[in-house]
Amino acid sequence: MLVVAPGSVARTLPVPGLAERGIAFKSVGEAIFLRNHVLSQLDGAATTVDPELRRRMLTFLVVGGGYAGVEALAELQDMARYATRYYENIAPDDMRWVLVEAAGRIMPEVGPRMGRYTVQRLMEAGIEVFLDTRVKSMEGGHVVLDDGTEFDTETIVWTAGVKPSPMLENTDLPRDARGRVDCTAELQVVGMPDVFSAGDCASVPDLSKDDPRPGRARRPSTPCGRRRCWPTTSSRTCVASRSRSTGTATRVRWRASGCTRAWPRSTASSSAGRWRGSCTARTT
Numbered sequence: 001m002l003v004v005a006p007g008s009v010a011r012t013l014p015v016p017g018l019a020e021r022g023i024a025f026k027s028v029g030e031a032i033f034l035r036n037h038v039l040s041q042l043d044g045a046a047t048t049v050d051p052e053l054r055r056r057m058l059t060f061l062v063v064g065g066g067y068a069g070v071e072a073l074a075e076l077q078d079m080a081r082y083a084t085r086y087y088e089n090i091a092p093d094d095m096r097w098v099l100v101e102a103a104g105r106i107m108p109e110v111g112p113r114m115g116r117y118t119v120q121r122l123m124e125a126g127i128e129v130f131l132d133t134r135v136k137s138m139e140g141g142h143v144v145l146d147d148g149t150e151f152d153t154e155t156i157v158w159t160a161g162v163k164p165s166p167m168l169e170n171t172d173l174p175r176d177a178r179g180r181v182d183c184t185a186e187l188q189v190v191g192m193p194d195v196f197s198a199g200d201c202a203s204v205p206d207l208s209k210d211d212p213r214p215g216r217a218r219r220p221s222t223p224c225g226r227r228r229c230w231p232t233t234s235s236r237t238c239v240a241s242r243s244r245s246t247g248t249a250t251r252v253r254w255r256a257s258g259c260t261r262a263w264p265r266s267t268a269s270s271s272a273g274r275w276r277g278s279c280t281a282r283t284t
């Protein structure tokens with residue numbers, strides 16, 4: 001039996017300056033380097049007499065609003081705020097923390113409601129959140145966003161996606177279009193009964209959704225009937241196994257509407273929308 005789980009590495013994009021300025025947040029070594037880097041920026045800002053350089057050192061950018069980006073941003077800010085008590089001329093409000101996410105919300109794995117709640121908490125902590133925004137350039141530490149915002153920073157943390165470990169290129173394992181090991185729902189490598197794979201390097205079918213690959217069964221996300229509805233960000237159809245009352249198959253169409261607004265840079269004008277969901281069921 002063989003288990004293949006080499007994980008993934010940071011996925012870079014053709015953004016000018018990214019290769020020279022970006023700091024990944026994938027390994028323990030990178031996390032240690034990033035911690036030491038942030039503390040060194042505080043040291044430099046506390047000793048320089050150049051106000052522009054000080055502002056640059058105290059500006060921190062995280063690109064990518066997934067789990068890694070949000071956790072790195074929140075923990076680094078918390079650490080830096082605590083560290084400022086040891087600097088007589090640096091206050092927590094002197095630092096600027098920025099999160100940039102290309103999608104319309106952060107942390108898509110936890111759903112839109114929790115994503116909006118997380119944005120609120122980040123902004124309450126003084127973190128600027130840019131949604132539906134992309135980085136056009138970061139050459140020389142000068143960051144340019146596609147909404148026209150520009151600023152200088154010495155710290156750019158890149159967490160905008162990952163790709164499978166390059167080690168897989170030296171194997172004969174079946175892989176999908178994104179280079180991940182093609183697996184069944186039981187984590188078994190397709191066509192290899194004694195080989196298993198898991199983690200970021202594995203392509204495992206989501207049985208709660210339609211899977212276009214041949215032979216991949218579909219399982220409803222919930223055994224839904226007329227009693228309970230879980231709204232989603234877009235209309236979709238799911239088929240429950242059997243109606244409890246009639247014993248016949250029931251088709252349920254979800255309809256959800258809500259607010260997916262791009263959060264502004266200013267915290268004063270931001271508010272969270274509420275999701276409203278409904279469903280219509282019919283016996284087939």
